[in-house]
Amino acid sequence: MLPDTLSTALVANGSLGGDPRLGEILRGYSTLVAVDGGLNHCHSLGVTPHRIVGDFDSVDPAVLARYPTVPRTLFPRDKDQTDLELALQEVLGTGEETAVVYGALGRRTDHLLANLQLLRRYPARLFFEGEGERLFAITEHYRLACYPGQLLSLMAIGGPVEGVTTRGLKWELNHAVFNKDFFSVSNECLGHSVEISIAQGDLICYVALKSFPS
Numbered sequence: 440m441l442p443d444t445l446s447t448a449l450v451a452n453g454s455l456g457g458d459p460r461l462g463e464i465l466r467g468y469s470t471l472v473a474v475d476g477g478l479n480h481c482h483s484l485g486v487t488p489h490r491i492v493g494d495f496d497s498v499d500p501a502v503l504a505r506y507p508t509v510p511r512t513l514f515p516r517d518k519d520q521t522d523l524e525l526a527l528q529e530v531l532g533t534g535e536e537t538a539v540v541y542g543a544l545g546r547r548t549d550h551l552l553a554n555l556q557l558l559r560r561y562p563a564r565l566f567f568e569g570e571g572e573r574l575f576a577i578t579e580h581y582r583l584a585c586y587p588g589q590l591l592s593l594m595a596i597g598g599p600v601e602g603v604t605t606r607g608l609k610w611e612l613n614h615a616v617f618n619k620d621f622f623s624v625s626n627e628c629l630g631h632s633v634e635i636s637i638a639q640g641d642l643i644c645y646v647a648l649k650s651f652p653s
Contacts (some may be wrong), residue, residue, distance in 0.1 A: 441459045447530055449539040450488070451523050451554075452476030454545025456570025460488050465541070472530065473595040475544050478502055492529070492604025493522040502573055511595050521553055543567040544574070555596055559641050571648050578641040590647040594622035595640065617642060 446466040452475055454638075455461060462484035465471055473481045482502045492512040495503060514525055523543065530538050543554045544567060558565055562576040585591070591608065597616035603615040609627040617623075617640075635644070642644025 446470060447472070447536065449523070449526055449530065449538060449540045450477035450480050451475050451540055451542035452479070453542040453550065453554075454569070458570055461498070461541070462476065470530075472526060474526045474542075478506070480542055483644070494518070495633055508527050512553075515559045521550065523550075523554065524557060525560070527565065535562045535564070537566070539566045539568055541568050544569045544572075552621060554587055555643060558643060559597055564642055573646050573648055575644055576641050577635055577644050580637070581635045581644075583633045583644070583646070585631060585633055585646065586649075587628060589628040590641060591626050591628055591633065592622075592624045592645040593617065593626070593635070593642045594645075595642055597641065600637060600640030600642055602636070603642065604636045605633060606620055607633035614638075 446469040448465060448470070449472045450465065458607030460623055465481070465484065465486045470490075471481075471486065471488045473491045475487035475495060478488065478491055478498045480647075482505065488509060488590070490510050490512065491506065492514065493501070494514045494516045496516055509524065512529070514522060518525070523540070527538070530536065534583065544551060554567065558567065558576040562578045563581060565575065567574040581591050583586055583591075593603070598618075600617040603612050603617055605612045607629055612623065621645060635642075
């Protein structure tokens with residue numbers, strides 16, 4: 440479940456899927472940021488973002504020209520960070536804000552791997568939405584609202600994660616150690632909440648959704 444206070448969304452250049460309600464969903468955010476080629480998605484959905492950011496190497500120039508009055512932040516093409524990374528630094532900074540990104544999954548695998556590291560940078564503050572799936576990072580203790588039978592997977596991508604204990608899953612974990620030899624895929628939620636505790640490290644959490652959130 441996304442935080443109740445979440446009001447900022449970013450649209451990146453990855454895959455969005457085909458949910459017909461996505462345009463309406465994006466219009467519901469008080470702040471919507473198109474990240475470079477994500478503007479192509481916004482345009483296709485008939486959604487005008489509040490801001491456009493990027494080095495503009497993946498957005499269609501003809502599409503970009505259609506939004507002359509939307510504020511822009513231009514990044515240099517020669518840089519050490521990705522456009523999404525820089526956009527998240529502006530949106531999330533070092534505070535307590537939260538954000539959801541559409542289009543962070545699919546297409547280029549190198550960008551996908553980089554984006555998973557961004558999730559780890561902002562545990563429980565940054566969420567990736569795909570068609571029928573949500574990804575985010577967790578550390579220490581996290582309570583997840585869910586529904587019975589919902590699929591949930593946990594995995595470590597940044598080294599060993601120790602002392603992982605869960606409550607509310609079909610196959611419970613008790614002080615488990617996650618590493619390249621152990622991960623939890625396609626576990627099932629039993630009720631309407633799951634508790635996950637981590638003694639050291641952080642995990643990527645994947646949950647399957649019935650549909651895009653409304």
